[in-house]
Amino acid sequence: MEMICKFVVKGNENIGESIDVFENYLIVKVGGEFIGIPLDRVVKVDKEIIIVQDFDMSSAKEVGRRWIEEKSKPVSFEELEKMGL
Secondary structure, X not given: OOOOOOEEEEOOEEEEEEEEXXXXXXXXXXXXXXXXXXXXXEEEEOOOEEXXXXXXXXXXXXHHXXXXXXXXXXXXXXXXXXXOO
16 A cells, blocks of 8 residues: 555654655654654554554654655766666
């Protein structure tokens, strides 16, 4: 089931919106920052929401920082050629 562009909910709290899956983490946009919630903390995926259990917020923020660094790396000419561009 698709896990992108859904609201992420923990308990009664809307945490943010899912935007990616990265290294077994669900990447969630929370305000102006990003966090990574371990996929094993995902309880249920519905049509519009993803329900998660408690998770370590400091670890989640670190994963979010790693995701930003990985996604913001410039693409090399070799990688572009592999993509057929």
